[in-house]
Amino acid sequence: METAFKVKNLKAYYGPKEALKDVSFDILKKTVTAIIGPSGCGKSTFIRCLNRMNDLVLGFNVKGEILYDGKNIYSKDIDVIDIRRQIGMVFQKPNPFPKSIYENVVYGLRIQGINRKETLDNVVEESLRKAAIWEEVKDRLHTSALQLSGGQQQRLCIARAIATEPEVILFDEPCSALDPIATAKIEDLITALKQEYTVVIVTHNMQQAARVSEYTGFFMMGELVEFDATQKIFTTPSNKMTEDYITGRFG
Amino acid sequence: MNRKLYNKFLDKSFTILGLVATLIGLVVLSALLIDVFTDGMGRLSWQFLMSYPSRRPEEAGILSAWVGTVWVMILTGLIAFPIGVMAGIYLEEYEKKTWFSNIIEINIANLAGVPSIIYGLLGLGLFVRVLALERSVLSGAATLAILVLPIIILSTREALRAVPFSIREASYALGATRWQTIRSQVLPAAMPGVLTGAILAMSRAIGETAPLITIGALTYVAFLPTSPISSEFPYISFQGIFDAFTVLPIQIFNWVSRPQKGFFTDAAAGIIVLLMITFIMNGIAVWLRYRYQKKIRW
Ligand SMILES: Nc1ncnc2c1ncn2[C@@H]1O[C@H](COP(=O)(O)OP(=O)(O)O)[C@@H](O)[C@H]1O
Ligand SMILES: [Mg+2]
Numbered sequence: 445m446e447t448a449f450k451v452k453n454l455k456a457y458y459g460p461k462e463a464l465k466d467v468s469f470d471i472l473k474k475t476v477t478a479i480i481g482p483s484g485c486g487k488s489t490f491i492r493c494l495n496r497m498n499d500l501v502l503g504f505n506v507k508g509e510i511l512y513d514g515k516n517i518y519s520k521d522i523d524v525i526d527i528r529r530q531i532g533m534v535f536q537k538p539n540p541f542p543k544s545i546y547e548n549v550v551y552g553l554r555i556q557g558i559n560r561k562e563t564l565d566n567v568v569e570e571s572l573r574k575a576a577i578w579e580e581v582k583d584r585l586h587t588s589a590l591q592l593s594g595g596q597q598q599r600l601c602i603a604r605a606i607a608t609e610p611e612v613i614l615f616d617e618p619c620s621a622l623d624p625i626a627t628a629k630i631e632d633l634i635t636a637l638k639q640e641y642t643v644v645i646v647t648h649n650m651q652q653a654a655r656v657s658e659y660t661g662f663f664m665m666g667e668l669v670e671f672d673a674t675q676k677i678f679t680t681p682s683n684k685m686t687e688d689y690i691t692g693r694f695g
Numbered sequence: 696m697n698r699k700l701y702n703k704f705l706d707k708s709f710t711i712l713g714l715v716a717t718l719i720g721l722v723v724l725s726a727l728l729i730d731v732f733t734d735g736m737g738r739l740s741w742q743f744l745m746s747y748p749s750r751r752p753e754e755a756g757i758l759s760a761w762v763g764t765v766w767v768m769i770l771t772g773l774i775a776f777p778i779g780v781m782a783g784i785y786l787e788e789y790e791k792k793t794w795f796s797n798i799i800e801i802n803i804a805n806l807a808g809v810p811s812i813i814y815g816l817l818g819l820g821l822f823v824r825v826l827a828l829e830r831s832v833l834s835g836a837a838t839l840a841i842l843v844l845p846i847i848i849l850s851t852r853e854a855l856r857a858v859p860f861s862i863r864e865a866s867y868a869l870g871a872t873r874w875q876t877i878r879s880q881v882l883p884a885a886m887p888g889v890l891t892g893a894i895l896a897m898s899r900a901i902g903e904t905a906p907l908i909t910i911g912a913l914t915y916v917a918f919l920p921t922s923p924i925s926s927e928f929p930y931i932s933f934q935g936i937f938d939a940f941t942v943l944p945i946q947i948f949n950w951v952s953r954p955q956k957g958f959f960t961d962a963a964a965g966i967i968v969l970l971m972i973t974f975i976m977n978g979i980a981v982w983l984r985y986r987y988q989k990k991i992r993w
Contacts, residue, residue: 495868497864497867497868500863500864500867502792525870525871525872526870528867528868528869528870529869529870532868532869533868535861535864535865535868537861539859539861539862539864539865540865541862541865541866541880542862542883542884551866551869551871551879552869552870552871554879555869555870555871555872555875555879556870601865604865604869605868605869608869608870
């Protein structure tokens with residue numbers, strides 16, 4: 445299978461503090477890759493490197509390389525705007541814009557200068573369908589997104605990310621603010637999305653990683669302890685620390 | 696007394712104290728209002744609104760004063776709002792934190808507390824003399840604009856800061872630039888707060904007398920600034936902003952300093968008009984706020 449990201453000796457710093465220590469592994473296209481590990485181990489830091497969201501943090505620095513389609517996304521001649529258009533992101537807490545459902549979905553297009561009503565209408569329906577929320581909101585597209593439930597808001601955020609036709613979607617603990625039923629819906633959705641997209645999901649919920657992902661990376665204290673097929677990680681991990689973590693002996 | 700009773704007693708006492716404090720404010724304010732209204736209400740008439748000042752109190756009116764106030768307020772808003780909001784955006788969203796930026800920030804916060812007469816002196820030196828704008832509407836408005844700029848800047852920054860970071864993140868993650876993020880997400884979400892600040896600023900400006908007297912606004916004006924609309928080509932005229940002017944507070948101040956009882960009544964009536972203009976301004980502001988809030992639908 446083709447490689448989407450080739451992470452090479454990635455180190456990340458918040459000021460002098462080292463948050464990632466020499467991480468290297470490959471993320472394959474059109475698969476779901478889970479990132480697990482105890483809180484504070486650098487999962488968010490890592491996933492935010494993949495679309496350069498960390499650029500927003502003052503004093504943040506990386507060393508090493510992340511090759512996406514063969515190009516280092518941290519090299520000087522790369523436009524971060526292009527990177528983020530190709531690599532969408534869904535956050536821990538649903539963060540819809542305080543606007544209508546419709547405007548939430550089309551925002552990514554509008555900022556690219558796409559304003560034709562027909563195009564936008566089509567994108568809205570298609571994206572909301574893919575995010576499995578169309579049926580619930582099709583009659584109130586022009587009401588506020590903030591009136592939706594948490595689970596609906598998160599699916600709207602997924603639709604919003606899909607609307608710009610990215611190749612990759614990053615999820616940073618997308619279910620941690622949701623109830624079990626909403627969580628199940630998002631998990632089904634993620635499983636369906638890998639037909640078309642490369643998915644990377646951070647989760648502190650190991651069952652979730654086991655359910656949705658094909659590959660899993662286990663992080664601890666800024667280091668990638670083990671990376672392998674999910675099945676292997678959860679049945680016969682090669683590292684003692686991984687085993688301790690997945691059997692719940694710490695974390 | 697046992698602890699529980701004591702706490703209950705404290706709780707009750709504080710409620711009563713708070714109520715008394717609130718009432719003192721209300722009572723004083725209503726007493727003032729009632730006093731002004733009983734003194735001035737009888738003098739309010741179409742004639743009063745449509746007459747120029749006069750030596751005879753019963754013929755004097757506030758036409759030049761209220762028209763001047765409207766002119767100065769509109770111009771002050773047009774100058775102060777865009778500059779203040781842009782400065783607020785720059786300081787909050789773009790500025791890099793350096794020792795220099797810290798100095799700027801401390802200074803802006805302090806400027807909000809500088810006595811208004813100082814701004815009058817600045818206006819006199821800069822606008823009236825150096826820029827040779829004379830004692831014009833523009834000089835007055837520019838002076839008041841500088842006076843209220845810190846208020847607008849500070850409230851804009853506060854409003855921007857209140858917009859959750861998650862909204863910005865969502866925008867950046869979709870490939871928006873910083874300006875797109877500010878323009879399409881942050882600013883609309885902050886707009887109610889920004890507008891409230893602007894209204895506060897304008898309410899401050901409308902009552903200012905000292906800086907305008909300092910720049911030499913006239914106290915006796917028997918003409919109006921040139922009308923912005925004319926029947927002849929090109930139909931629009933900006934000549935008015937270069938004309939001399941007076942404003943309501945100056946006219947009122949002028950009247951209360953006269954010995955005749957009749958001018959005292961005129962002053963009270965003028966205060967009522969000033970209050971009404973302030974009231975209308977606040978009404979518009981509340982309405983704008985409400986409209987924006989509906990559009991934002993948090
Ligand atoms: N903005 C930041 N500034 C400074 N340190 C940070 C920042 N964000 C995260 N960190 C630190 O980096 C480490 C990794 O954090 P994070 O990637 O958020 O962990 P996780 O998502 O696995 O819980 C933690 O020690 C955290 O305190
Ligand atoms: Mg995290």
